[in-house]
Amino acid sequence: xxxxxxxxxxxxxxxxxxxxxxxxxxxxxxxxxxxxxxxxxxxxxxxxxxxxxxxxxxxxxxxxxxxxxxxxxxxxxxxxxxxxxxxxxxxxxxxxxxxxxxxxxxxxxxxxxxxxxxxxxxxxxxxxxxxxxxxxxxxxxxxxxxxxxxxxxxxxxxxxxxxxxxxxxxxxxxxxxxxxxxxxxxxxxxxxxxxxxxxxxxxxxxxxxxxxxxxxxxxxxxxxxxxxxxxxxxxxxxxxxxxxxxxxxxxxxxxxxxxxxxxxxxxxxxxxxxxxxxxxxxxxxxxxxxxxxxxxxxxxxxxxxxxxxxxxxxxxxxxxxxxxxxxxxxxxxxxxxxxxxxxxxxxxxxxxxxxxxxxxxxxxxxxxxxxxxxxxxxxxxxxxxxxxxxxxxxxxxxxxxxxxxxxxxxxxxxxxxxxxxxxxxxxxxxxxxxxxxxxxxxxxxxxxxxxxxxxxxxxxxxxxxxxxxx
Numbered sequence: 001x002x003x004x005x006x007x008x009x010x011x012x013x014x015x016x017x018x019x020x021x022x023x024x025x026x027x028x029x030x031x032x033x034x035x036x037x038x039x040x041x042x043x044x045x046x047x048x049x050x051x052x053x054x055x056x057x058x059x060x061x062x063x064x065x066x067x068x069x070x071x072x073x074x075x076x077x078x079x080x081x082x083x084x085x086x087x088x089x090x091x092x093x094x095x096x097x098x099x100x101x102x103x104x105x106x107x108x109x110x111x112x113x114x115x116x117x118x119x120x121x122x123x124x125x126x127x128x129x130x131x132x133x134x135x136x137x138x139x140x141x142x143x144x145x146x147x148x149x150x151x152x153x154x155x156x157x158x159x160x161x162x163x164x165x166x167x168x169x170x171x172x173x174x175x176x177x178x179x180x181x182x183x184x185x186x187x188x189x190x191x192x193x194x195x196x197x198x199x200x201x202x203x204x205x206x207x208x209x210x211x212x213x214x215x216x217x218x219x220x221x222x223x224x225x226x227x228x229x230x231x232x233x234x235x236x237x238x239x240x241x242x243x244x245x246x247x248x249x250x251x252x253x254x255x256x257x258x259x260x261x262x263x264x265x266x267x268x269x270x271x272x273x274x275x276x277x278x279x280x281x282x283x284x285x286x287x288x289x290x291x292x293x294x295x296x297x298x299x300x301x302x303x304x305x306x307x308x309x310x311x312x313x314x315x316x317x318x319x320x321x322x323x324x325x326x327x328x329x330x331x332x333x334x335x336x337x338x339x340x341x342x343x344x345x346x347x348x349x350x351x352x353x354x355x356x357x358x359x360x361x362x363x364x365x366x367x368x369x370x371x372x373x374x375x376x377x378x379x380x381x382x383x384x385x386x387x388x389x390x391x392x393x394x395x396x397x398x399x400x401x402x403x404x405x406x407x408x409x410x411x412x413x414x415x416x417x418x419x420x421x422x423x424x425x426x427x428x429x430x431x432x433x434x435x436x437x438x439x440x441x442x443x444x445x446x447x448x449x450x451x452x453x454x455x456x457x458x459x460x461x462x463x464x465x466x467x468x469x470x
Contacts, residue, residue, distance in 0.1 A: 075431025111142025
């Protein structure tokens with residue numbers, strides 16, 4: 001990097017906010033430690049004006065820029081590649097709640113706001129911001145929107161895309177698009193907002209967003225049910241949808257192997273059953289507009305009918321906040337437990353709900369034929385067809401052996417997804433990890449259109465190179 005550009009960036013953000021050497025290292029490795037990137041330096045901007053000034057300086061110098069939020073992504077989309085020629089731009093200091101319009105049910109926040117802080121700000125105003133992820137204590141809104149995050153409440157409220165009304169975006173040349181509109185309807189041309197949501201920082205840098213809020217539910221009820229077969233899960237989901245309608249806010253499918261791994265690694269975790277011996281579990285939640293007694297009665301009625309029909313084998317209904325937290329803690333600890341267990345092949349796939357049971361059974365069997373002893377840890381948001389289909393090494397193998405087998409095993413999984421009309425990425429994005437998969441499974445016309453959009457908005461190719469597009 002030229003001394004002139006370095007001095008220009010120091011002049012924009014201050015000496016303390018330009019990091020090099022050891023100070024920059026924490027920003028250069030992704031959460032899963034799949035990619036160890038290199039960068040010329042890290043710049044920590046404080047507001048949109050600084051982001052725009054940094055972008056203008058880098059564009060003039062022809063220097064690539066990698067935007068980063070909380071760096072909690074699963075596909076290394078927020079860290080630079082190995083070239084070492086990019087500037088990493090951290091948005092962590094853009095962390096202000098700009099405004100809340102309770103009458104319009106909107107909140108406007110900056111990209112570096114931690115998701116949990118947005119939830120808390122909404123609740124303080126008597127509203128609900130429903131996006132909920134396991135990493136909500138550290139992930140940031142800019143990254144949530146850049147990857148079109150999903151989470152556990154998609155069934156009722158939709159992905160991040162559905163929760164966003166407007167954006168403020170710094171373009172690759174440093175110009176700012178001021179699109180923070182709190183409108184539910186705006187049919188005045190191309191939806192520019194949707195171009196940037198899910199683009200993983202390859203078209204511009206989201207610096208702020210206007211998000212939808214909802215009324216706080218009067219009561220929430222949670223239950224954990226056991227299933228003798230994954231084939232019962234679809235029928236149970238249909239019953240819950242018919243019985244609860246829009247009150248059904250969560251329906252999480254988890255294999256027994258997942259929960260046994262969690263309680264084995266974290267023995268302090270509390271499970272509502274004496275033994276976690278069932279092959280499958282469903283964690284469900286309903287939100288009621290009336291009161292807890294009404295919600296509990298609805299839950300007991302629907303679950304009682306499911307028990308009589310044989311769709312579930314047993315069920316535990318949360319009796320207090322502590323039990324509710326314990327049930328969700330089991331679900332949210334699966335990813336951490338997998339990390340403790342060792343490297344695993346993560347597949348974030350989307351399927352028609354009706355095909356999920358057959359996909360799991362046939363793909364499990366195909367993987368066993370290819371690699372006897374391989375372990376499956378499958379869980380996900382069954383209500384929207386999103387499975388986190390994790391493949392771990394055989395008990396006697398090591399991480400290196402699993403990584404050597406990855407291309408063949410992942411091809412088995414993704415070919416099965418493709419055959420059923422699914423997607424190789426449901427909510428985590430493509431990042432740096434899945435670009436080859438995108439090239440294999442995306443239609444050529446889709447890739448051509450994506451490249452045309454990239455060329456039109458970022459003709460120099462400076463925004464997050466190596467991410468998303470193969």
